[in-house]
Amino acid sequence: MAFLEIRNLGLSFDGKPVLENINLDIKEGEIVSLLGASGCGKSTTLKTVAGILKQDVGDIFIDGENINNIKTGQRGAVIVFQDYLLFPHMTVIQNIEFGMKMMKVDKSVRKEKSMKLLETVKLSGYENRYPNELSGGQQQRVSIARALAVNPKVLLLDEPFSNLDVNLRSEMRKFVSDLQKELKITTILVTHDMEEAIIMSDRIAVMIDGRIRQFDEPKKLYEKPVCREVADVFGEKNYISGYINNNIFTSDINDKILFDVSELDNNYDDPENVEIMIPKESINIIDENSYLELNSECNNEFFRGIIVDKKYAGENTFYEVESEGCILNVSQDSDRYNINDSVYFYIDKNRICIFEK
Numbered sequence: 529m530a531f532l533e534i535r536n537l538g539l540s541f542d543g544k545p546v547l548e549n550i551n552l553d554i555k556e557g558e559i560v561s562l563l564g565a566s567g568c569g570k571s572t573t574l575k576t577v578a579g580i581l582k583q584d585v586g587d588i589f590i591d592g593e594n595i596n597n598i599k600t601g602q603r604g605a606v607i608v609f610q611d612y613l614l615f616p617h618m619t620v621i622q623n624i625e626f627g628m629k630m631m632k633v634d635k636s637v638r639k640e641k642s643m644k645l646l647e648t649v650k651l652s653g654y655e656n657r658y659p660n661e662l663s664g665g666q667q668q669r670v671s672i673a674r675a676l677a678v679n680p681k682v683l684l685l686d687e688p689f690s691n692l693d694v695n696l697r698s699e700m701r702k703f704v705s706d707l708q709k710e711l712k713i714t715t716i717l718v719t720h721d722m723e724e725a726i727i728m729s730d731r732i733a734v735m736i737d738g739r740i741r742q743f744d745e746p747k748k749l750y751e752k753p754v755c756r757e758v759a760d761v762f763g764e765k766n767y768i769s770g771y772i773n774n775n776i777f778t779s780d781i782n783d784k785i786l787f788d789v790s791e792l793d794n795n796y797d798d799p800e801n802v803e804i805m806i807p808k809e810s811i812n813i814i815d816e817n818s819y820l821e822l823n824s825e826c827n828n829e830f831f832r833g834i835i836v837d838k839k840y841a842g843e844n845t846f847y848e849v850e851s852e853g854c855i856l857n858v859s860q861d862s863d864r865y866n867i868n869d870s871v872y873f874y875i876d877k878n879r880i881c882i883f884e885k
């Protein structure tokens with residue numbers, strides 16, 4: 529059964545719908561990410577759960593209780609913002625104690641709990657520092673300790689790592705992930721970083737223009753997006769439009785790129801009007817010798833192409849390969865091919881999706 533339920537949530541600002549028919553069932557102890565482009569309504573969803581904004585329609589339940597009319601500080605959902613919002617004139621320990629003080633928790637209990645939380649977020653010894661005497665990652669950990677101090681039923685993280693540098697960000701992702709699993713606290717994470725969502729989440733809700741377009745486990749979303757909009761949230765892809773006849777896909781461009789799609793999911797109604805999505809990393813470039821070897825011993829379909837562009841990017845090299853009038857973007861871990869090289873390539877069919885156009 530769901531611990532946090534969002535039912536038919538809707539909200540407009542100045543007559544413009546910002547959230548439309550949002551439905552989410554989140555299990556106890558689960559971490560779910562809201563992932564989507566800037567302005568799609570992620571933070572607004574989080575703020576309605578926290579009670580900072582009031583929805584126009586719909587209901588929110590925590591542990592079976594409808595919290596629509598419960599005030600922000602009392603509904604058991606605590607939000608941590610990207611800019612931490614620590615009180616600058618208070619020490620670390622005073623910041624952590626603040627929520628408990630508001631709830632009139634006894635001073636000695638407050639103190640003991642705050643010291644324990646400082647230990648949990650690995651900041652013992654920092655209790656008397658002020659926020660401006662801490663690094664970004666340390667401030668972030670204090671703001672998480674402050675949120676946890678009030679025993680929230682639901683933790684809401686609004687782009688918590690976006691102000692941190694790359695190394696600290698990955699350290700904090702691991703730290704928060706481990707802490708979330710250890711405390712088994714039901715969590716919603718708002719992010720526009722697909723890698724962050726994939727690494728940290730049990731499930732991801734992809735939001736597009738105020739609606740949830742797909743809600744599923746990271747691997748399923750990444751490999752089997754239901755539509756092009758969802759696929760694009762997980763990075764740039766190749767699309768070739770065409771038609772399917774007798775399980776053979778033919779590209780519109782010049783009736784070439786013939787491709788057997790019999791093994792792929794066929795969730796399209798109109799075979800005359802489809803596009804196939806080919807992820808960059810599902811295309812494998814090989815040279816002529818490998819082609820001769822592979823061609824004789826496996827059933828892959830091979831295509832010929834010419835490298836027309838190359839960008840070295842460290843771990844990967846990005847190539848543009850022209851084939852049968854199409855330009856395909858390809859990501860490889862090898863940088864051995866060069867512009868104007870004539871190459872062969874094959875495509876990992878498990879990664880291809882067919883969408884209705």
Ligand SMILES: Nc1ncnc2c1ncn2[C@@H]1O[C@H](COP(=O)(O)OP(=O)(O)OP(=O)(O)O)[C@@H](O)[C@H]1O
Nearest residue numbers: 541542546564565566567568569570571572573720
């Ligand atoms: N208080 C407000 N008044 C009017 N419009 C608002 C208000 N808050 C947000 N919006 C608008 O609602 C839409 C959704 O905003 P929201 O902050 O939820 O997006 P987001 O997906 O979290 O974006 P980002 O990733 O950039 O933070 C945007 O178009 C935004 O301009």
